[in-house]
Amino acid sequence: MKISELSRRSGVPLPTVKFYLRAGLLPPGERTGVNQAVYGDAHLRRLAAIRALREVGGLSIEQIADVVAAIDDPGLPVRDVLARSCDAMLTRPGSPPASPPAAGGEIDALMVALGWEVRPDAAARRELAETLAALRANGYPDLPAEAFIEYARLMEPLARAEIDHFLEGAATSRERAVEESVTGTVLWERVLTTLRRAAHEHFVSQAPELTRH
Amino acid sequence: MKISELSRRSGVPLPTVKFYLRAGLLPPGERTGVNQAVYGDAHLRRLAAIRALREVGGLSIEQIADVVAAIDDPGLPVRDVLARSCDAMLTRPGSPPASPPAAGGEIDALMVALGWEVRPDAAARRELAETLAALRANGYPDLPAEAFIEYARLMEPLARAEIDHFLEGAATSRERAVEESVTGTVLWERVLTTLRRAAHEHFVSQAPELTRH
C-alpha cells in the first residue's frame, strides 16, 4: 500500500506518518521509484505499536525511537532487546542521569535477597531507588527496602507467566513477538494498575462511612 | 516560615512555588500583613506530594489541581476523595471524553463477575475498556475481557491491604491520611510496575539463549 492508504487504514494523519518516518519510528517503505514507496502490514502493526506506546505508555518520541532501534536491530539477542527497551521506557524524558540515588545500595541488596538476576546498570534499579526515596519523603520516613519484597513476590508468578507466553511467540517470529512483548509490557501494566485502582475503590466503598474530622 | 524558606527547604525554586500557589496546588499562606504570609509544615508536605505526583506519577498541573481540590474539600467523605482523585489521575491531559469506548459493556460485565462495587461512571472503567481495545489492536485480536480476571484476583489482596492501612491512618488525621493515600497510590504503583519489569528481566535472562528468528 502507499503512504496515503497506510495513513487511512491506521487512522494516523498523513503528516504524522511522515513525521514518524523522519524520526525513525517507522522504517522506510520499499522504494518503487525515485519518489514512490510501498508499505506493508508490518508498517500497520508498527503504527499501532507506536500509538500504544505514546498514548497508553506515555512514552516520548525519543523513548520510542530507542525501543524500536532495539527491536529493529536484527542481530540483537532477544533478551537484550527486552533489556534495552525496558531501560528506554524507564528513562524519563528530561532527566540527565545526574546523581546515582542514595538508596541504590539498598536496592542492590534487595535484588540479592530476591535472588533476581538483573543487570547492575538496569534502569529499573535506579527507578526503584528513586521511588523508595520518594516514599520516604511522602509519609513513610523510615520505610526499609525490604518492604518491597512482598510486592516483588506478588509479581514473580505474573512476570514468569508473561515471559513464558512471550518466549512461545518468539520461537515463531522474532519481529512480531518482540514488538508485541514491548506493547504487551505497557498495555498489561496499564491493566494491572487500573484494576488495582478499581479494587481500591471497591474496598473503600465497603468500609464503614468515614467523613471529616 | 516565609516563602523563601519554604522554597529553600523543599528544594523547589521560588518562582515555581509561586506558580503552584497561583495554580491552586498549594494553599495560600497565613497572611501576617498586606504583603506578607507565613507557611507551615503542611505546605512542605504538600510540595513534596506535588513533586511526587508530577515526577513519579507524571500527572499534569491540571490533574494535580483536581486531586488537591478533592483533598482540600473539608466536607467531602473520604471515599469520595479517593474516587475523585482516582478519576483525576486517570483522565488524560488532552483527551476530551469524546466517545464511550466500544468495549465498555464487557468491562461492566467484568466488574459484575468480580463482584466489585465501582461507580458506573468511574474513569477506571473507561480506562480498562480503552486498554482492552488497544490490546486487541496490538497482537491479541480476540482477547476476551475475562482475561483480566486473573490480574484482578492478584490485585485484590494487595488493594485490600493498602486500603486497610489507609483507613487506620484516616482515623487519626484526615488531611495527612488522604494526602498520603494519593501519593501512596502513585508511588506504590511505580514500585509494583518496576518490580514487574525487573522480574521480566530476571526470567528472560534465565531462559535458554535465543538469538534471532
Place this chain on the structure above:
DNA sequence: AGTATCGGATAGTGACACTATCCTATTCAC
C-alpha cells in the same frame, strides 16, 4: 535610612509533538 525581601502580576522561554506548506516528480484515469 537604606537595603533586602515580600507577595502579586505579567510576560517570556524552551521543549515537545505534531501540522501545514512548498516543491518537484511521477502516477493514474481517461
Place this chain on the structure above:
DNA sequence: GTGAATAGGATAGTGTCACTATCCGATACT
C-alpha cells in the same frame, strides 16, 4: 498522450505545557 491527483521530501509554523524571569510597589530587617 495529457492533465489532475497524488507521491515523497524538506522546511517552517502551531499549540500546549510547565515553568522561569522581570517588574512593581509595599513592607521588614539593621
